[in-house]
Amino acid sequence: ADPYMKIVHLDGNGHTIHNFFSSYASYPSFFGVLYGECRDIRFLNARIDGSDTSSSGGIIGGYIGTSGKPGLVENTYVQGSVYAVNQTANGGIAGQINTGTVRNCYADVTVETKDEYMFANYGIGGIVGDMRNNATVENCFVTGKILGKYNYNAGGVAGRSNDGTNVILRNNISWVTEVNGRVAVGSVTGRWQTKTGTAENNYSNASADVTTYANDGTGEEIGNYGAGSTTDYADFGTTTAEPCRAASELGWDTSIWDLTGETPQLKLFIDSDGE
Known part of the structure; x- marks a missing residue:
């Protein structure tokens, strides 16, 4: 059966799933595949x-x-872990985005892959592993660790873009403390390989430990640009020691985000009793 047969709209109304x-x-x-919308929920x-x-x-x-x-995911908070072994794309919120948007989301995650024999070619990231056609990730905050010692394409926000069109990665903050992988590793994204796309104004943790276990990638904001990319990287991003200040400079909506503390927080879940 087609996993996209049914359209789903979930409004969590500020509730939490434990x-x-x-x-x-x-x-x-949680969804398997999402054709529809998910908003205002915490895991x-x-x-x-x-x-x-x-x-x-x-x-x-x-x-x-x-x-x-x-598919659309917005104003959603996830905290937990994603573990994979085989050749797949994995992320804190989504494995892959193809004709979808993740916006104004918070991810506190450990994403880890282990497969020393297969050297998985897909990506792993704090928000998404693999961005395909018409994929957008914007105004998201990520903290945690991205551990892909045997994996290609590891990034704090996105593992990779996959030769797609209209791929947008902008105004995100990667506050992960550690990112590692075998090839193409970056504090924001591991590999940026698009036919058309926008990658701009992303920030990353100035103290992040970014490690590549093979002789490829830069260990900087973008691990590897990829052949055939047409995007201008001049404004891709920079490091910061003050994520709330960075979010303010990016123009994050303060009706959604609280920028008064050490790190940005989704207002919907501040002082929530977790129900």
Whole structure:
């Protein structure tokens, strides 16, 4: 059956889902695939275990959108871990985005892959592993660790873009403390390889430990630009020691974000009782 047969609209109205766990063989995540919208919801102590799957995974969706069936995730908070073994794309919110948008989201995640024999070519990232056609990630904050010692394409926000069109990665803050991988590793994205796209005004943690285990990638904001890319990288991003100041400079909406503390917080979940 087509996993995109049904359109879904979930408004969490500020509620929290505790201890969500998925090890499903196809697209381990809350939705599996998301054709529709997810907003105003928080996940605490979520765990995605992709040990027995060859599908992409993430806390919200393995896939967000597909051609002609868009997906949207916004004003959503995820905290937890995503673990994978096989050659898949994995992210804190989504494994892959294809005709979809992730906007104004907060991810406190550990995303980890282990497969020393297969050297997985897909990406892993704090928000998304793989950005495809018409994929947008903007105004998101990521903290945690991206651990892909045997993985290609590891990034604090996005693992990679995959030769797509209209790919947008902008106004994000990667506050992860550690990013590692085998090839193409970056504090914001591992590999940026698009036919057309925009990658601009992203910030990363000036103290992040970015490690490449093979002789490729720069270990900077973009790990590897990729052949055939047409994007101008001049304004891709820079490091910062003050994420709230960076968010203010990026023009983040203060009706959504609280920028008065050490790190940006989604106002909907401040002082929430977690219900």
